[in-house]
Amino acid sequence: METTKIGSFDRISELKAFDETKTGVKGLVDAGITQLPRIFHDSPSNLANPKPPSSDLLHLTTIPTIDLEGRVFEDETKRKNMVDGIRDAAEKWGFFQVVNHGVPLDLLERMKDGVRRFNEQAPEVKKQYYSRDFRREFVYTSNFDLYTSSAACWRDTFSCYMAPNPPKPQDLPAICRDVMLEYSKQAMSLGEFLFELISEALGLNPNHLKDIDCSKGLRMLCHYYPPCPEPDLTLGTTKHSDIAFLTVLLPDQIEEGLQVLREGYWFDVPPVPGALIINVGDLLQASSCSQSINAFCSDLSQLLVTNDKFISSEHRVLANRATKARVSVGCFFTTGIRPNPRIYGPIGELVSENNPPKYREITVKEEVMIEYSKEVMKVGKMLFQLLSEALGLNTNHLKDMDCTNSLLLLGHFYPPVLQEQVGGLQVLHDQYWVDVPTVPGALVVNVGDLLQDN
Ligand SMILES: O=C(O)CCC(=O)C(=O)O
Numbered sequence: 383m384e385t386t387k388i389g390s391f392d393r394i395s396e397l398k399a400f401d402e403t404k405t406g407v408k409g410l411v412d413a414g415i416t417q418l419p420r421i422f423h424d425s426p427s428n429l430a431n432p433k434p435p436s437s438d439l440l441h442l443t444t445i446p447t448i449d450l451e452g453r454v455f456e457d458e459t460k461r462k463n464m465v466d467g468i469r470d471a472a473e474k475w476g477f478f479q480v481v482n483h484g485v486p487l488d489l490l491e492r493m494k495d496g497v498r499r500f501n502e503q504a505p506e507v508k509k510q511y512y513s514r515d516f517r518r519e520f521v522y523t524s525n526f527d528l529y530t531s532s533a534a535c536w537r538d539t540f541s542c543y544m545a546p547n548p549p550k551p552q553d554l555p556a557i558c559r560d561v562m563l564e565y566s567k568q569a570m571s572l573g574e575f576l577f578e579l580i581s582e583a584l585g586l587n588p589n590h591l592k593d594i595d596c597s598k599g600l601r602m603l604c605h606y607y608p609p610c611p612e613p614d615l616t617l618g619t620t621k622h623s624d625i626a627f628l629t630v631l632l633p634d635q636i637e638e639g640l641q642v643l644r645e646g647y648w649f650d651v652p653p654v655p656g657a658l659i660i661n662v663g664d665l666l667q668a669s670s671c672s673q674s675i676n677a678f679c680s681d682l683s684q685l686l687v688t689n690d691k692f693i694s695s696e697h698r699v700l701a702n703r704a705t706k707a708r709v710s711v712g713c714f715f716t717t718g719i720r721p722n723p724r725i726y727g728p729i730g731e732l733v734s735e736n737n738p739p740k741y742r743e744i745t746v747k748e749e750v751m752i753e754y755s756k757e758v759m760k761v762g763k764m765l766f767q768l769l770s771e772a773l774g775l776n777t778n779h780l781k782d783m784d785c786t787n788s789l790l791l792l793g794h795f796y797p798p799v800l801q802e803q804v805g806g807l808q809v810l811h812d813q814y815w816v817d818v819p820t821v822p823g824a825l826v827v828n829v830g831d832l833l834q835d836n
């Protein structure tokens with residue numbers, strides 16, 4: 383089928399042409415396209431939407447909703463119910479919704495309006511923020527992984543680190559500046575309260591997770607999912623788990639679209655009026671991403687802190703089949719860009735003779751390695767598809783032989799002779815050493831012994 387064959391059209395040129403418009407998928411909708419461009423066509427296996435047979439639904443219903451009423455009044459019985467509810471949800475789903483969370487409902491609406499307004503303003507204004515340079519304070523882009531994923535998603539996003547060092551107001555677009563600053567403060571305060579409840583749910587002192595800085599860094603990702611002309615051929619966000627301690631997600635109440643993977647089935651997250659969706663991220667404790675990154679990286683990716691008590695579930699967003707845009711705002715509690723990396727590892731109190739530590743300690747720098755290795759896995763999968771086709775085989779042939787199952791990451795440092803962009807790598811070709819030229823932003827790929835030995 384043409385849509386799954388990555389090598390059957392000039393994908394890179396089409397990706398570049400799309401990227402250079404700097405107006406994202408919203409720009410395609412404005413141009414009136416009625417067919418989905420090929421760069422967005424995803425594979426049937428990624429699009430599959432297996433639902434559990436009805437008998438299985440008895441024990442797997444839906445993600446729980448927890449009432450946080452009493453957050454302000456410090457009601458002890460209510461607090462115990464919250465803690466119990468969170469423990470159960472975080473162990474079984476890694477996801478829950480919260481109502482009566484204390485964030486003003488009109489602020490939720492104003493925040494979503496801010497995201498809509500940014501994306502729906504004149505293209506010339508938006509374009510000045512479009513970039514793939516994530517060192518910038520505020521970045522608007524379409525698909526962070528545009529050039530590395532096997533299919534682009536029907537989604538545009540803007541993002542910004544809001545804590546520990548909030549941006550200067552003038553670094554944020556005027557159209558959503560005030561509401562971003564106001565909403566992120568509220569999300570921080572809710573997050574701090576949730577980290578207290580989560581600490582208690584783990585049998586720890588309420589301040590434990592706050593004291594190890596889990597609630598200090600906040601990254602905000604605002605997504606815009608315009609109506610998709612062919613929503614059965616692509617996704618809004620592909621399957622992933624969040625690289626964070628905890629995520630507070632403000633969903634659009636109108637449309638469903640977010641799904642959580644549990645026991646191999648995709649569960650829709652139902653809209654609950656006024657609710658925020660909370661999910662455990664990889665740093666609080668991941669289990670799912672470990673399946674994709676093995677070998678050396680597995681003990682890094684299967685992170686830490688709760689020693690497997692809580693799960694970081696994989697989730698995705700279906701392409702928007704409604705007539706109006708769907709928006710969402712994710713607030714990710716993360717270690718952020720911290721000058722002195724602190725070490726995270728399974729919390730001592732959660733480790734015992736019967737429950738030995740499953741993960742070793744990692745530093746924040748290793749968190750970057752995990753993020754990088756996840757990206758490299760994606761590039762690798764795409765390259766193995768192209769290599770299979772180059773060998774005249776079925777696109778998935780090498781992947782099906784498990785060639786993409788494990789990854790060994792070696793970080794080399796050559797002081798002080800070699801410098802970045804200076805080169806140094808040589809390949810023996812016809813008995814001559816040929817320099818590998820430096821190409822800015824490029825990755826060097828080579829065939830290994832296992833793919834073909836001579
Ligand atoms: O848009 C959504 O509902 C979810 C987005 C998400 O999962 C993410 O940004 O990590």
Ligand SMILES: [Fe+2]
Pocket residue numbers: 622623624697
């Ligand atoms: Fe996510």
